[in-house]
Amino acid sequence: MRPSISRIDLAHDDFDGSYLSVDWAETQWESGGFTFAKGGRPPEVQNLGNWKKPNGKGRTLTVGVRSSSKFVRFYEKGRKEGDKESGWCRCEIEFKNANTVISPDVLLNPSEFFLGAYPCMDQFKRFGAIDAGSRFEVKRRAAVINHDAAEKWLREFHKANNRDATGRIFKSSVGAFRMAVKESGIELLPGQLTHVLRHTFASHFMMNGGNILALQKVLGHSSLQTTMIYAHLSPDHLQEAKLLNPLTRLTVG
Template identity: 65%
Template sequence: MGENLEGARADADAHVWASADEDLGEVSLVMTDSGEIKTVMVRKPSSSQACIIDWINFTVLEDTFFKTARQTLVTDDQIIEEASRQFEKIFGFGITGKRDRGMYFYRESWVLGDGMGFVCFGGQRSTMLVNLSGQGCQNAVGGWEKRLFDFLTTVAVRPSISRIDLAHDDIDGRYLSVDWAYDQYEQGGYTHKAGGRPPNIERVGNWTRPTGKGRTLTIGLRSSSKYLRVYEKGRKEGDKSSPWCRCEVEFKNTNTVIPFDVLLNPTDFFAAAYPCFAHFVHVDTPKRMAVKAKTAQITVDACIEVTKHQFGKYIRVFRELWGDKEALDLICNETEDYWPKRMKPLTSNATSGPVPVHKQAPARVPSFLQFITAVPSFGLNGENGFV
């Protein structure tokens, strides 16, 4: 493959590799089914648990759900219901409602859980894309990484991970900061080879006179297969004096194959991302629940401060006029979905939120289609299946 890359495909692929703007170090090359040459994510064995998965996008063929349902699913609603049933087994929450528009170039999209991510379906070669956001990763039932690995490797038809974010937190700010991250750039800490081309760098926020709103350092290009964000997480959440800093690497399958093993051993791939990560990959990152508890503490304190600043005077007058109970009854929101968007992550878990679609009223199948029960060899859109 090395000869092909230098020879026949050199001119065709030159623009791809020149635009990557990233040094991947020692890599292995593979050829995909479509004939593309891609690198495989680098792995460096580690004994610690230095990161958590904070975001994942993956795709599977719709045939996956014919397989799990053990019958032909005729309508899109039936496929979505079966997908919801499977995702509830994996994450603890299923698909809860349809959105009014598509996303990620898919024709339609649905909400996963109580705003834990999205499911996209329709118009993309019979594939389904699942997006589990940072909130979804945080609130999924423990062990979801192993269950998803098992699903993708033993059940799913033609699965692929298109994006995964790995994050390391230093809640006390003992060794990780945006200033440390910038110093590492000056020292070549993001370049694997001596004298190699340094990646793109950007500083976001007020670095000259910090305002407490938080600063961010990014390494690489957002369009690249690897993109680093180091930011003041605590200040972003609302605590202007918090030392909490997060280091987050976003991997995409633009020019890289993301192996399923990253779900079981994320630290091995995180450790190999940049040379400077050797400074802290041997330190265990806080457990997911510790991160959630810290986020909750900062969020509640910030919400109290905002309420006190904007409405404190009104509330105090209402107490004097009507007393505590009547005043609260007057000003409380009466809608069912009364939790503010900012505070929803504090209570969201696998058992809360809207009812998933597979537990709602079943989708109606036209009577003239109910005779179809056999599973076609290659799905509804396959050459040997129903057209």
């Protein structure tokens, strides 16, 4: 199992409030500073505390939803600690692996990912030797479909597009294969032109560790005995005979 990071929090402090404040954050939200896509819908915003008549207990502005992969909070840290005259403001960004992959690189270069979190974070570049921010990779989602569902979908697709009135999934390629065999100079016994492909598939299936019962179903054999001709090609064939024969119980001396 590969280790992964499920959450990491990054923060930046302006101890005297000379460039960072909750009012600045609100202005950035209004001007699209938290939206990467041009014309995209801005993330949800919340104003916490007394914004109409600040009482010195500290205000907070949050952008995003806590359950999402990214959430940022700006708050008057000094005032929340009890200093009503403090200008100390903190920005905290929570990254979660909800739909992104949190790269271990963030442990070595946290500032890069802090700057890359939102467009408005560009202003913090002046505090370090960093030219551009980095963003976490979005998780790739793959649809899962089983064999029966895939076969059904393919047959319906072919019928709907008049590919094959019989409902067969693939068209016959016997002619093309016959020509290729002739040009290659391979000599086959009569009646073995395409049947040799079944033998080749079955042989390699077992040599790669395939299951004999699965092979029976793929080849369409009604009897397992017919499929057993390929059993000797399995890499673990006769392993039980080596391990369970009477000689293994003999002791010498």
